[in-house]
Amino acid sequence: MHFTTHLLAALAASAGAVSASAQCSNFLGSCSGMELRFLGDNGGEPWLHANGGCGDNNGGKSYGFFDLNSKFTNHNGNLAQSDEGGFGHSCRNIRYENGVLTAECGDNNGGTPTTSINLNEYICNINGQLECF
Numbered sequence: 230m231h232f233t234t235h236l237l238a239a240l241a242a243s244a245g246a247v248s249a250s251a252q253c254s255n256f257l258g259s260c261s262g263m264e265l266r267f268l269g270d271n272g273g274e275p276w277l278h279a280n281g282g283c284g285d286n287n288g289g290k291s292y293g294f295f296d297l298n299s300k301f302t303n304h305n306g307n308l309a310q311s312d313e314g315g316f317g318h319s320c321r322n323i324r325y326e327n328g329v330l331t332a333e334c335g336d337n338n339g340g341t342p343t344t345s346i347n348l349n350e351y352i353c354n355i356n357g358q359l360e361c362f
Contacts, residue, residue, distance in 0.1 A: 253353035253362045257328050259284045260354050265325035266294070274298045275317050277325065283354045291357030297330065300361040301346065306336025308346040310361065 257263070262281025267273030275297045282290030302311040303319045308330060317323065320332035321341070328349035333341040352361045 253355075253360060254350050256283070256352045256354045256359055257349050258354075260359070263325070263328075265297075265323065265330075268294070275323050277348070277352075277359065279359065283357050283359065285357030289357065293358060295352065295359035295361070297348075300351070301330070303332075303334040306334050306338075306340065306342045306344060308332060308334060308344045310346070310351045 260279050260281070260283035262279065264278045264280045266276045266278045268276050277295040277297055279292050279294075282292050285291055296314075298317040299314040300310060300312065301316050302309055302313045303316040304311070308316060308320070316332065316334065320334040323330070323332040325331075325348075328347055329345050330348050331343065331345040333343050335341055352359055354360075
């Protein structure tokens with residue numbers, strides 16, 4: 230009985246974690262005018278800017294930025310979501326359109342294949358702020 234209680238508690242906790250991360254998507258449903266911007270030195274780091282704003286819980290809008298380089302990485306020539314981040318250092322011709330980030334990224338074999346990732350599957354709007362978990 231004691232084991233069953235712990236097992237059920239662990240399953241409930243893991244289901245909650247999956248549910249929370251699964252909810253973090255669809256920023257395009259409440260944000261508009263999204264643009265790719267490069268901020269900083271040496272051409273800058275890639276950021277997503279809510280030029281048209283993201284709705285908050287008070288009926289207002291926030292016009293913030295989201296650091297794409299902190300949450301997306303280049304994994305052998307493929308863009309992927311990762312807290313390691315850093316794709317901007319090994320990818321070029323970075324562009325954004327309708328929720329999709331596309332770039333040419335080094336594949337560790339001398340190639341730079343074109344790769345894309347749908348940001349709308351990973352980024353959400355939480356009270357006017359863009360987040361990625």
